[in-house]
Amino acid sequence: MNNVDLMGLIALICIWALLMVNQLLVVAGYVYYIKVTKSPAKVLSRYPYISILVPAHNEAKVIVKTVESLLDLNYPSNRYEIIVINDNSSDNSKDLLADVQRRYNDRALSVINTDKNTGGKGKSNALNIGYKQSKGEYIVVYDADNTPERDALRYLVAEIENDNELAVVIGKFRTRNRDVNLLTRFINIETLSFQWMAQAGRWQLFNLCTIPGTNFIIRRDVIDKIGGWDINAVAEDTELSFRIYAMGYKIKFMPLSVTWEQEPQTLKVWFKQRVRWVKGNIYVLIKHLPTLFSVKSHRIKFDMLYFLSIYFVLLGALIISDMLFLLNALGLITMTLASLSILLWMMAIFLFTITVFITLTTEKGEMRISNLFITLLMYFTYCKLWMVVAAYGLVQYLIDIVFKRKTRWYKTERF
Amino acid sequence: MIRRILASILLIAAVIVMPLQNITYADSGQVLLVYNDKEAMEVISNLIKACGKTPVPVDSVEYSSKMMDDYEYVVLQDAAPLKDALQSDKRPLCLGDEFKVIPGAQVETINRKMHAELNVYENTQSIILEQGFSYITEYDGEAVGSISFEGNITPMGVMTDNIMFAPYFSKDDITAFAVAKMVNEYFGLIDGGKMYVMIDEVYPFDDIDMLALTADKFYNSGIPFVMSIMPVYENMDYPSFKKYTNALKYIQSRNGSLIMHEPIMTGNELVGDDIDVRMEKAFKSFEDDGVYIYEETLFPYEVSLDMLAGVQPQNELFISLPIDTIIKFEVFENEAELDAAIETVNSKWLQIGDYNRNFTDNVPVYEENEVDTAFTYREKGERSFAFLVDRGNQVLTVIVLISGFIIIALIVFGYRLYRAKFFKKGRQHE
Numbered sequence: 024m025n026n027v028d029l030m031g032l033i034a035l036i037c038i039w040a041l042l043m044v045n046q047l048l049v050v051a052g053y054v055y056y057i058k059v060t061k062s063p064a065k066v067l068s069r070y071p072y073i074s075i076l077v078p079a080h081n082e083a084k085v086i087v088k089t090v091e092s093l094l095d096l097n098y099p100s101n102r103y104e105i106i107v108i109n110d111n112s113s114d115n116s117k118d119l120l121a122d123v124q125r126r127y128n129d130r131a132l133s134v135i136n137t138d139k140n141t142g143g144k145g146k147s148n149a150l151n152i153g154y155k156q157s158k159g160e161y162i163v164v165y166d167a168d169n170t171p172e173r174d175a176l177r178y179l180v181a182e183i184e185n186d187n188e189l190a191v192v193i194g195k196f197r198t199r200n201r202d203v204n205l206l207t208r209f210i211n212i213e214t215l216s217f218q219w220m221a222q223a224g225r226w227q228l229f230n231l232c233t234i235p236g237t238n239f240i241i242r243r244d245v246i247d248k249i250g251g252w253d254i255n256a257v258a259e260d261t262e263l264s265f266r267i268y269a270m271g272y273k274i275k276f277m278p279l280s281v282t283w284e285q286e287p288q289t290l291k292v293w294f295k296q297r298v299r300w301v302k303g304n305i306y307v308l309i310k311h312l313p314t315l316f317s318v319k320s321h322r323i324k325f326d327m328l329y330f331l332s333i334y335f336v337l338l339g340a341l342i343i344s345d346m347l348f349l350l351n352a353l354g355l356i357t358m359t360l361a362s363l364s365i366l367l368w369m370m371a372i373f374l375f376t377i378t379v380f381i382t383l384t385t386e387k388g389e390m391r392i393s394n395l396f397i398t399l400l401m402y403f404t405y406c407k408l409w410m411v412v413a414a415y416g417l418v419q420y421l422i423d424i425v426f427k428r429k430t431r432w433y434k435t436e437r438f
Numbered sequence: 439m440i441r442r443i444l445a446s447i448l449l450i451a452a453v454i455v456m457p458l459q460n461i462t463y464a465d466s467g468q469v470l471l472v473y474n475d476k477e478a479m480e481v482i483s484n485l486i487k488a489c490g491k492t493p494v495p496v497d498s499v500e501y502s503s504k505m506m507d508d509y510e511y512v513v514l515q516d517a518a519p520l521k522d523a524l525q526s527d528k529r530p531l532c533l534g535d536e537f538k539v540i541p542g543a544q545v546e547t548i549n550r551k552m553h554a555e556l557n558v559y560e561n562t563q564s565i566i567l568e569q570g571f572s573y574i575t576e577y578d579g580e581a582v583g584s585i586s587f588e589g590n591i592t593p594m595g596v597m598t599d600n601i602m603f604a605p606y607f608s609k610d611d612i613t614a615f616a617v618a619k620m621v622n623e624y625f626g627l628i629d630g631g632k633m634y635v636m637i638d639e640v641y642p643f644d645d646i647d648m649l650a651l652t653a654d655k656f657y658n659s660g661i662p663f664v665m666s667i668m669p670v671y672e673n674m675d676y677p678s679f680k681k682y683t684n685a686l687k688y689i690q691s692r693n694g695s696l697i698m699h700e701p702i703m704t705g706n707e708l709v710g711d712d713i714d715v716r717m718e719k720a721f722k723s724f725e726d727d728g729v730y731i732y733e734e735t736l737f738p739y740e741v742s743l744d745m746l747a748g749v750q751p752q753n754e755l756f757i758s759l760p761i762d763t764i765i766k767f768e769v770f771e772n773e774a775e776l777d778a779a780i781e782t783v784n785s786k787w788l789q790i791g792d793y794n795r796n797f798t799d800n801v802p803v804y805e806e807n808e809v810d811t812a813f814t815y816r817e818k819g820e821r822s823f824a825f826l827v828d829r830g831n832q833v834l835t836v837i838v839l840i841s842g843f844i845i846i847a848l849i850v851f852g853y854r855l856y857r858a859k860f861f862k863k864g865r866q867h868e
Contacts, residue, residue: 028822035827039834046841053848060859359822363831370838377845384852387860 028360031347035363037340041332042371048224049216049378055227056220056385059278065181073103073180073240074159078149079167083114085285086167090123093165094130097173098180104131107167108153111143112136146236147252154251162246166237170199171282178280179240190245190272191264194238194280195219197386203288208397209405210286210293215389216382222276231326232274234260234267238282245272261307261330268323278385294412301416302423304330338413345410375402467492470509474498474516478534481609482513482617488631488739488761489621511624524600531602531624533617535572542598544576545605548587558583558594558616559629559760560752565611572605583616595620610745618739618761631762632791634738635783636664638766639699642678646685649769652776653692659780662792664764665689666699667731669720680807683727687805695793696731727807732797738762743782756789 075093079086086107093105109116120134135152142149154162161183165171175194182192195218201211218235225231234241241263249266264274287293308330311323350356379398383389469486471493473479483493496505498516506512506519512528514520517537523530524541532540535547548571556563573585573592581593582604594616595604602620607613622629637652649665656663667686673679686696698721701713711719724731741763751757765783770776783790 032823032826035830039830043837043841050844050848053852057855060855360827363827363834367831367835367838370835370842374838374842374845377842377849381845381848381852384849384856390853390856 027347027351027356030343031360034340034344034347035360037332037336038344041337041340042375044332045221046374046378048221048228049382050224051227052220052223052225053381053385055223055276056278058227064178064279065185067177067181067184069184070099070102071160071180071184072158073098073161073163073176074154074157075103075105075163075165075176076150076153076157077105077107077165077167078110078146078153079107079112079116080110080143080146080149081112081114081116082167083112083116083119086116087119087123089165089167089169090120090132092170094127094132095173096171096176098176100130103163103176104133104157104159106133106135106153106157108142108149109134109136110149110152111139144254148254151251151254154246157243160243161240162243163240164237165282166284168285169196169237169282170284171238172280175238175280175282176240178277179238182275182277183240183242186273186275188273189275190267190270191232191234191239191241191274192277192280193222193232193234193274194282195222195276195278196235196238196282196284198286199283200285200288205397205400206290206293207286207288208394209401211389212379212383212394212398212401213405214286215386216379219276219278220382220385223278225326225329226276229325230273230275231268231329232276233264233326234274236260237284238280245270255306261304262310265307265311265323265326268326290408294408294415297409297412298416298419301413302420305417305420338410338417341410342414372399372402468494468509469511469513470505471495471513472498472501472516472519474536475534478515478607481607481614482515482533484737484739485614485618485621485761486513487737488618488763489625489627490736491625513621513624527600529600529602529624531620533604533607535570535605537603537605540603541601542578543574543596543603545572546575547572552587554585554587556583556585556594556612557752558612559619560758561612561615562750562752563612563748565748574603574605582619583613585613597623610742612749614739615760618759622760629760631738631759633741633757633759633788634664634762634764634793635661635790636666636764636766637769638666639668640665640769641668642670642682644769645771646682648771648773648776649685650688651773652770653689653694655776655780656694657692659784661780661783661790662693662695662794663790664695664697664793666734667696667724668699669701669717670723671716671720674723679723680727683724683729684806686724686729687727687807690730693792693794696729697734697793698731700734728805732793736762736793736796738764740764740766743786746786746788756787762791 077086077089077093082089086109090105090107094100096103107120109120117134117136124132124134133156135156137143137149137152142152150164161180163176163179171194179192179194183189196214198207198211198214201207222232239260245267248270249263253262253266267274287296308327311327347356376395376398379401380390380395383391383394467490469491471479471482471486473482473495474497479495483495486493491511493513494509498518501516501519503519503522506522506526506528510528512519512523512530514523514530514532515534515536517532520530520532520537520540535545538545548567548569550569552567554565554567556565567585567587573590574596575592577593577596579596579598581596583594585592585594585606594606594613595602597603597620602624604613604617604620607617619629635656640649653663665686670679690696698717701717703713721731721733739761743765746757746765749757765788767779770779
């Protein structure tokens, strides 16, 4: 036995422990999905005034479709406004939006055009600008590439109106371009399984959710209390979630509220987007780390631990175990740690595949044999790529700290 | 069209029927052996194998009359199939005291222990007969060997045109030779055999210096010997394997014959190559290093030195044998053990045969293979946290299995929900 073996053993324990946690979340998430499916829809007794904020930066390719789908929501048109923050765009977004405004001049559609002096500081800043102009009792955020389903807003409002403990209700996003290539198929499965089923599981077990960047509703007074979005946060959604937990509120997941968005179609774009997510989440974790030991809310503690375990423990364990395996194979280190049986690893891969597959049964057209094989392929490819992304994001974050570089908000390229 | 179909049916029928018409015996090298005593079955099997045939042991409870049709030779240790054997004109070889009534012979038993003298194939031996010992009182046909006790002389076995019978045989005395003689007669073989000395189950991790010393001492004593080498399937590139093959080459040059021991199945053969592929690899690896190992094609009957100790040649200096026999030793752990074994073989005046001569007249010349002394071994077998990991393996296997069952159950439920939610007529969401 040596230190290398000890590291290997710890890594092994961490990997399996987190696999089991994920397993538990998926089962709980599925139970929540059944509950939501079988329970009757909540009825709205009134229609509170809603402000929909759409931050946009060079989104000419998609912004018109997004605004038009927002104008078509199944909600009284005089009870919501749309505020598009066209943030320091250099494309023709301004003209396109002006044209939409002309066509829908009877609707509450505002466009705030900023330049590099008045804006251009990222999504959080854009949201703060839009928020200042908004009049709604609730604020709803959609990304510029979204196509929400007609009832998406109604579901969100019905949930938040019926429970005063809720500060935020989040919906889910689906992959609009899922059939374009293998990468978008992977992303489609990833969003259904790792994002939404894990969110549902956390809600079912611990009444916990993390705000995504889009398709969520938040109380105006909550934003007032927390002083708006943190403009230094690249992952403004996670940051917002943590501050809401700290106030003692809950964030609920409503899977029937669906928006469709465009996901990266090339590895390069995907890599950049995911590195931004990783760096953003690490920023939030570091920022809130001291509160882990002092904060009153158990929710923030749990979520902090959850994110820490995913971004540091699991990632670290996977990297360490892979590195040890590689170095041992190259003869650079001597490792004598007993190994788990091949049969167990094979069963674990099978379990991973069917666990992901169960989440696909929640969506029409996804329960296909081809998706079973894509999931299996995903285990050996996409999941490994995620490791690279997470490791790269961590290194980049550390470099930013050392050289005091400001993290830039990278806008996902549209197709 | 109908003609074509009929022709096809006839053709298929012909193909099916043709092999049936050609059936004679499954394999004339195979011998049906019906038994009810496993120990006796093993002794008989070894005798049959020593005569170059393959026994097919069948427990008497699994025996069926149909089996009789598949074999030319039938050896019975159980009496039940005797009627079938006689009816099918098999001339069965019946061995043991299960046969109370047998055509052409009368059998009785003794009611107390008594001293007896055995005599077969020019060898004699004194033994004590136990109470209940069965012996032949009257017989037709040819007698094989004799048992003398209290004024009686009775044959060890008898052979008629229809049946062969020996009411008593034991691996611990020369009655086995009488049975061997009858087996030879049964298979139409000529009596006469060689005796070999074998060092059994030689592994690469045995003391190679001791193996070389064994070869030297046997060689210097003029005793040809056989070593039964265990197959090696992996790590043949290790220097220690080269050292091992060098030792085997040296043994060959000292007139040692090497045969490959049959593989011992441990249950791990499920993973990796098929055993035939592994054995082929093992033979090739030895051959590549200049070690020539015979396949185990001869199966001499094993005799012990203790048994031979009581045997006296009647007219000759050496013990005569009807079939090939072998005396087996384990790998000697020290020189004293080795010297004692050689002394015993020499003192018995045993005439030891040279196994190599069955295949070749050449004795290989020793040429040493180069051994990579700079090779560094990885410590194999060391497994840290083995208990923890092995226990974890068990626990995780149970957890994964339970999780798997839960997920599969959810998938089944989910499939119904999926169908009901998305594909129910007239109620399509989305």
